[in-house]
Amino acid sequence: MALRNALLASLLDGEASGYDLAKTFDASVANFWMATPQQLYRELERMASAGLIEARVVRQERRPDKRLFRLTEEGRRALRDFTAEPPRPTAIRDELLVKLQAVDEGDDAAVRAGVEERVEWARGKLARYERLRLRLLKGLGEEEYLAGAERVGPYLTLLGGIAFETENIRWGERVLAILERRAAVREAR
Structure with missing residues (x-):
C-alpha cells in the first residue's frame, strides 16, 4: 500500500511515464521509499x-510506444484519505546493525568494512540530495522558495533524506573511531 501512495504522490507533479517515475524514485523518493x-x-x-x-x-x-500516467479524481481522493490517516510507527531492520551487535564475536574487519561502505554510500546519496536541493531552489534562498513554491512536499521530504544521510555519516564515523580504538588496545596487549 505504501508504494501505491508514494506513486500517487509522485504523480502530483503531473503526467509521467513509468520510466520517468523510476527516475523520480531514484532521485528523490528513494530518500524515504525504495522500489525496483x-x-x-x-x-x-x-x-x-x-x-x-x-x-x-x-x-x-x-x-x-510509451504510456503516460496521470492521477484520476479517485487517485487524488485516495491520496487525501491516506494523508488524513495517522502514520504507522516505523521499525529499523538493518543487517549491518545485527552484524555490529555481534562484532565482538565475529570478524570485526568485515564489520568495519561494512560500516565504511555505509558511510561512503551515505556520502554519495547526500551529494545527490544536495544537487537536487539546489535544482529545486533554482537560485532562490530556502525561505523565499518555501514561501512561493507551488508544492513544498518534495523539498520537505528531501530535507528528511539529507538529515538521515548526514546522521548516517556522523554515526558511521563514530562507530569506526570506536572500533579502531578497540583494535589498537587489543594489539597493544
Whole structure:
C-alpha cells in the first residue's frame, strides 16, 4: 500500500511515464521509499485497474510506444484519505546493525568494512540530495522558495533524506573511531 501512495504522490507533479517515475524514485523518493522498476510497473498496472490513475499511449518513432500516467479524481481522493490517516510507527531492520551487535564475536574487519561502505554510500546519496536541493531552489534562498513554491512536499521530504544521510555519516564515523580504538588496545596487549 505504501508504494501505491508514494506513486500517487509522485504523480502530483503531473503526467509521467513509468520510466520517468523510476527516475523520480531514484532521485528523490528513494530518500524515504525504495522500489525496483519492476515493482513500480506492477503497481502502476494495479493502480490503473483500480481507477486511481489513467494511462495514455504516446506513439514514438524508432522507439517502443510509451504510456503516460496521470492521477484520476479517485487517485487524488485516495491520496487525501491516506494523508488524513495517522502514520504507522516505523521499525529499523538493518543487517549491518545485527552484524555490529555481534562484532565482538565475529570478524570485526568485515564489520568495519561494512560500516565504511555505509558511510561512503551515505556520502554519495547526500551529494545527490544536495544537487537536487539546489535544482529545486533554482537560485532562490530556502525561505523565499518555501514561501512561493507551488508544492513544498518534495523539498520537505528531501530535507528528511539529507538529515538521515548526514546522521548516517556522523554515526558511521563514530562507530569506526570506536572500533579502531578497540583494535589498537587489543594489539597493544
